[in-house]
Amino acid sequence: MAITVLGASTTNFGELWNQSLRDLIREASLLALKDANLSPKDVEAVFVGNMLSGILGSQEQLGPVVTEELGINVSATRVEAACASGGLAIYEAVNSLLSQRFTTVLVVGAEKMTDKPAEKITSSLMAAGSDAERQAGATFPSLYALLAKAHMEKYGTSEEEMAAVAVKNHYHASLNGQAQFRFSITIEQVLKSTKICDPLKLLDCSPITDGAAAVVLTSENSKQKTVNRHVYINACETATDTLGLAQRESLTELKATKLAAEKAYKKAGVTPKDIDVAELHDCFTIAEIMAVEDLGFFKKGEAGKKFLQGETKLGSKGLITNTSGGLKACGHPVGATGIKQIAEITKQLRGKAEKKQVENAKVGLCQNVGGSGATAVVTILTN
Amino acid sequence: MAITVLGASTTNFGELWNQSLRDLIREASLLALKDANLSPKDVEAVFVGNMLSGILGSQEQLGPVVTEELGINVSATRVEAACASGGLAIYEAVNSLLSQRFTTVLVVGAEKMTDKPAEKITSSLMAAGSDAERQAGATFPSLYALLAKAHMEKYGTSEEEMAAVAVKNHYHASLNGQAQFRFSITIEQVLKSTKICDPLKLLDCSPITDGAAAVVLTSENSKQKTVNRHVYINACETATDTLGLAQRESLTELKATKLAAEKAYKKAGVTPKDIDVAELHDCFTIAEIMAVEDLGFFKKGEAGKKFLQGETKLGSKGLITNTSGGLKACGHPVGATGIKQIAEITKQLRGKAEKKQVENAKVGLCQNVGGSGATAVVTILTN
Numbered sequence: 001m002a003i004t005v006l007g008a009s010t011t012n013f014g015e016l017w018n019q020s021l022r023d024l025i026r027e028a029s030l031l032a033l034k035d036a037n038l039s040p041k042d043v044e045a046v047f048v049g050n051m052l053s054g055i056l057g058s059q060e061q062l063g064p065v066v067t068e069e070l071g072i073n074v075s076a077t078r079v080e081a082a083c084a085s086g087g088l089a090i091y092e093a094v095n096s097l098l099s100q101r102f103t104t105v106l107v108v109g110a111e112k113m114t115d116k117p118a119e120k121i122t123s124s125l126m127a128a129g130s131d132a133e134r135q136a137g138a139t140f141p142s143l144y145a146l147l148a149k150a151h152m153e154k155y156g157t158s159e160e161e162m163a164a165v166a167v168k169n170h171y172h173a174s175l176n177g178q179a180q181f182r183f184s185i186t187i188e189q190v191l192k193s194t195k196i197c198d199p200l201k202l203l204d205c206s207p208i209t210d211g212a213a214a215v216v217l218t219s220e221n222s223k224q225k226t227v228n229r230h231v232y233i234n235a236c237e238t239a240t241d242t243l244g245l246a247q248r249e250s251l252t253e254l255k256a257t258k259l260a261a262e263k264a265y266k267k268a269g270v271t272p273k274d275i276d277v278a279e280l281h282d283c284f285t286i287a288e289i290m291a292v293e294d295l296g297f298f299k300k301g302e303a304g305k306k307f308l309q310g311e312t313k314l315g316s317k318g319l320i321t322n323t324s325g326g327l328k329a330c331g332h333p334v335g336a337t338g339i340k341q342i343a344e345i346t347k348q349l350r351g352k353a354e355k356k357q358v359e360n361a362k363v364g365l366c367q368n369v370g371g372s373g374a375t376a377v378v379t380i381l382t383n
Numbered sequence: 384m385a386i387t388v389l390g391a392s393t394t395n396f397g398e399l400w401n402q403s404l405r406d407l408i409r410e411a412s413l414l415a416l417k418d419a420n421l422s423p424k425d426v427e428a429v430f431v432g433n434m435l436s437g438i439l440g441s442q443e444q445l446g447p448v449v450t451e452e453l454g455i456n457v458s459a460t461r462v463e464a465a466c467a468s469g470g471l472a473i474y475e476a477v478n479s480l481l482s483q484r485f486t487t488v489l490v491v492g493a494e495k496m497t498d499k500p501a502e503k504i505t506s507s508l509m510a511a512g513s514d515a516e517r518q519a520g521a522t523f524p525s526l527y528a529l530l531a532k533a534h535m536e537k538y539g540t541s542e543e544e545m546a547a548v549a550v551k552n553h554y555h556a557s558l559n560g561q562a563q564f565r566f567s568i569t570i571e572q573v574l575k576s577t578k579i580c581d582p583l584k585l586l587d588c589s590p591i592t593d594g595a596a597a598v599v600l601t602s603e604n605s606k607q608k609t610v611n612r613h614v615y616i617n618a619c620e621t622a623t624d625t626l627g628l629a630q631r632e633s634l635t636e637l638k639a640t641k642l643a644a645e646k647a648y649k650k651a652g653v654t655p656k657d658i659d660v661a662e663l664h665d666c667f668t669i670a671e672i673m674a675v676e677d678l679g680f681f682k683k684g685e686a687g688k689k690f691l692q693g694e695t696k697l698g699s700k701g702l703i704t705n706t707s708g709g710l711k712a713c714g715h716p717v718g719a720t721g722i723k724q725i726a727e728i729t730k731q732l733r734g735k736a737e738k739k740q741v742e743n744a745k746v747g748l749c750q751n752v753g754g755s756g757a758t759a760v761v762t763i764l765t766n
Contacts, residue, residue: 022514051444054437054463058517060510061434061465064757067623068630073642075621076758077471080437080461082444088460092475099481127443131405134441238458240450247451259456374447375459 003097003233005381006104007036007216008343013331014180016210021050021057021112024212026069028336029108032214035228040070043216044102048078049089049109050335055124056116066108075102082128083283085109086213086338087238087368087377093217094236103220109340110212111333121208125334128371130244141205141284143245143372145197148286150251152199154301159199161304162285163190166203166328168313169282173325175314175355180209180331204285209331213340229383231349233342235267236379243374254373257294261367261378265296268380272296275319275380276361277348279341281369282326291367292321295378314356323348323356338368338377349383386480388614388764389487390419390599391726396714397563399593404433404440404495407595409452411719412491415597418611423453426599427485431461432472432492433718438507439499449491458485465511466666468492469596469721470621470751470760476600477619486603492723493595494716504591508717511754513627524588524667526628526755528580531669533634535582537684542582544687545668546573549586549711551696552665556708558697558738563592563714587668592714596723612766614732616725618650619762626757637756640677644750644761648679651763655679658702658763659744660731662724664752665709674750675704678761697739706731706739721751721760732766 009031011024019027025048033040046066054060063076079089086109093107113121126134133143151157167187173179185203193202217233239259242248249255265271272295280295282288289303297319298306306312312321324330324344327337345364347353353361366379392414394407402410408431416423429449437443446459462472469492476490496504509517516526534540550570556562568586576585600616622642625631632638648654655678663678665671672686680702681689689695695704707713707727710720728747730736749762 052437054435054507054510055441055443058438058506058510059514060438060463061626061753061757063464063471064623064626064753068625068757073622073624073639075474076464076623077475078463080443080463081446081459088446091458092460092478095475095482095484096478098484099478101478101481123441124437127437127441131442239456240447240459241456242451243444243447256456370444370447374444374451 001098001219003094004218005215005231005233005346006218007032008346009035010178010213010340010343011211012178013209013211013333015114021053021110022065025066025108025110028212028214029066029070029106032216036216038216040072042104043070043072043074043106045074045096045105046076047089047093047105047107049086049339050078050111051080051082051085052111052113052124055127057112081375082370083334084338084368084370084375084377085335088375090338090342090379091236091238091377094233097217097219104218106214106216107339108212108214109336109338111335112210113208113333114210133244141197141200144284144286145200146245147251148199151286154252157289157304159191160187161308162204162289163187164307165282165285165288166190168307169322169326169328172314172323172356173329176325176330179325179329180207181329200284206283206327206332209333211331211333211336213336213343215339215342229350231346231381231383234380234382235264237263237267238377241374243371245372253294254290254369254376256373256376257291257367260376261295264378264380270363270380274363275365276363277323277345277358278319278321278365279324279344280321280367282322282328283332295367320358323353323358341366341368342379345381349381384481384602386477386616387601388598388616388729389601390415391729392418393561393596393723393726394594395561396592396594396716398497404436404493405448407493408449408491411595411597412449412453412489415599419599421599423455425487426453426455426457426489428457428479428488429459430472430476430488430490432469432722433461433494434463434465434468435494435496435507438510440495464758465753466717467721467751467753467758467760468718471758473721473725473762474619474621474760477616480600480602487601489597489599490722491595491597492719492721494718495593496591496716497593516627524580524583527667527669528583529628530634531582534669537635540672540687542574543570544691545587546570547690548665548668548671549573551690552705552709552711555697555706555739556712559708559713562708562712563590564712583667589666589710589715592716594714594716594719596719596726598722598725612733614729614764614766617763617765618647620646620650621760623758624756626754628755636677637673637752637759639756639759640674640750643759644678647761647763653746653763657746658748659746660706660728660741661702661704661748662707662727663704663750665705665711666715678750703741706736706741724749724751725762728764732764
């Protein structure tokens with residue numbers, strides 16, 4: 001069964017103090033439907049990706065928020081898997097189409113994070129970690145700092161190499177009119193930025209962001225009345241690992257990413273070499289280094305050098321990663337991120353990514369991670 | 384495709400101060416697998432129903448909590464729809480089987496509610512309501528009191544009739560060794576209990592509860608190695624309505640229940656008359672009165688009298704409701720409730736409900752509601 005991304009949208013990402021979570025959900029949903037040339041009554045089921053609306057906004061049960069805004073009474077499911085909530089909502093939406101219960105579904109991811117004090121947001125994000133990590137006072141920068149230290153020790157990965165990831169993603173974001181940080185930075189700026197948790201500095205870390213993204217998926221050819229080139233989801237797979245780092249077999253890779261990728265490549269019948277453009281979960285620079293290795297784009301331990309050499313940056317040969325600016329520079333509204341990734345790859349495969357277009361992009365991949373890797377979703381798209 | 388409930392379990396419901404959410408999830412999951420005569424490695428995907436773990440327990444991303452406890456790395460999805468989280472997790476699990484991606488999945492629902500002060504729990508439950516209701520200081524007893532007032536005014540439903548629902552469900556709970564309140568009460572006791580929000584009194588309201596429930600579902604005949612009679616899910620359907628009461632067309636019915644029921648009856652090829660036993664969402668006594676009307680068991684406005692006459696109570700002729708004791712007396716750990724309902728009906732259709740067995744039960748129904756009716760899930764099972 002062919003699953004088509006019929007519509008895709010992203011709101012601006014940033015500190016959107018004049019828009020509520022409901023506003024963002026409505027904006028993204030209606031934009032995606034418009035892009036699909038459909039109306040709300042064409043939507044047969046809704047999936048919502050969100051992590052923090054309960055803790056930060058006192059609002060759970062987001063499914064009916066969407067159907068209420070659209071004026072429909074259909075099935076609506078909120079899916080939560082921390083920062084992989086969006087990707088997992090895509091996954092369940094794809095499954096619902098494969099079940100043949102529905103032919104056209106809307107998936108929306110949204111997060112409203114900037115209305116609370118920073119310490120409240122930081123502690124609420126630890127809801128993605130393990131009890132022991134939370135009780136020990138760990139935060140996500142400190143957990144990813146542990147992963148970075150392990151990678152540096154085992155493979156000699158350097159702080160400059162990590163900084164190169166941030167530099168690339170900021171450059172891409174400078175071409176993205178919807179990104180939170182639309183400016184370039186230098187390796188020196190990253191290295192000199194405030195230390196957050198050694199070896200990670202401020203500019204190694206993704207920000208706190210408000211934003212939403214939505215896609216309309218269909219298995220029905222007759223619905224495809226848009227002028228856009230068709231983009232297909234060939235595989236969407238997920239896997240899990242332990243919540244806490246202490247229980248992991250390795251700290252230099254994310255097992256869940258590897259397992260999900262293995263299934264996705266097999267299902268889509270492609271190899272890492274076939275991927276032209278990828279949106280990766282760079283919540284911290286070390287995360288994108290691990291991602292390109294775990295996904296098989298580079299050999300384990302070699303990715304850092306590649307980034308420093310300018311590979312994966314727009315204009316370079318071969319795979320280009322995080323043309324949106326990634327979580328680092330486009331921003332990271334956690335429940336929206338996995339769906340923004342699909343929206344960005346859809347633009348790329350339609351040839352509509354404008355200044356950040358990857359030439360002749362035919363096969364795209366999205367990798368969305370929950371917490372420090374307890375959930376991973378890998379999706380492969382083609383045109 | 385036949386979907387079989389291969390294993391089903393419920394932990395004790397009550398104030399379980401010596402068990403964490405993780406303990407409850409593990410207990411219910413392993414009991415359900417044991418009942419299915421399967422081991423963790425047979426589980427191909429996991430679905431978790433939970434509402435409040437983020438707000439009350441600082442833990443989101445519960446999918447990997449389950450897979451970690453089982454020592455597996457499979458797909459794990461947390462589904463949240465307030466008090467319908469459990470029912471909606473069943474719904475998505477059924478869809479995942481229909482998609483033919485999996486043949487055997489585990490669905491677990493759990494909630495840990497009693498560790499916090501009552502006012503914190505009451506306010507956190509309002510995350511199931513609308514912004515306007517929350518900001519106005521409404522609580523769920525007050526919202527259901529509005530529904531009760533509307534029903535009383537339109538149909539002449541009396542406080543005695545509502546009390547009869549609580550009396551019946553407490554009687555049933557007195558036969559259920561896992562219920563929170565294993566004792567009978569009288570109509571007089573209900574009427575004399577502390578007023579919570581007119582016309583609802585303490586004994587019209589379901590309690591705050593810890594507990595978990597789990598089921599193993601399969602589409603694979605060869606997995607069916609248990610000694611239990613097979614129980615099948617013939618239909619599992621859901622619908623949505625507005626979050627807030629103010630936007631509804633009617634306050635004397637739940638539109639989402641009616642829409643979900645219509646689809647479920649059609650899919651299963653049965654009528655309300657065919658149902659022998661039902662688990663209904665009696666978060667307040669008025670809710671069960673509306674439920675039996677909205678589900679077509681009694682004409683609109685006539686249910687109150689039927690309850691007062693002793694109908695739907697064990698030993699009476701025709702449909703029997705809430706043999707578990709319902710939310711009122713078995714208890715209401717919100718994310719577990721929808722799955723406990725499936726577990727109870729499974730016991731009934733296996734003929735293994737012991738003292739609370741409905742004679743010759745062949746067709747069962749579960750109705751699970753989120754908030755004041757923004758989400759409803761209706762499931763029909765047969766043996």
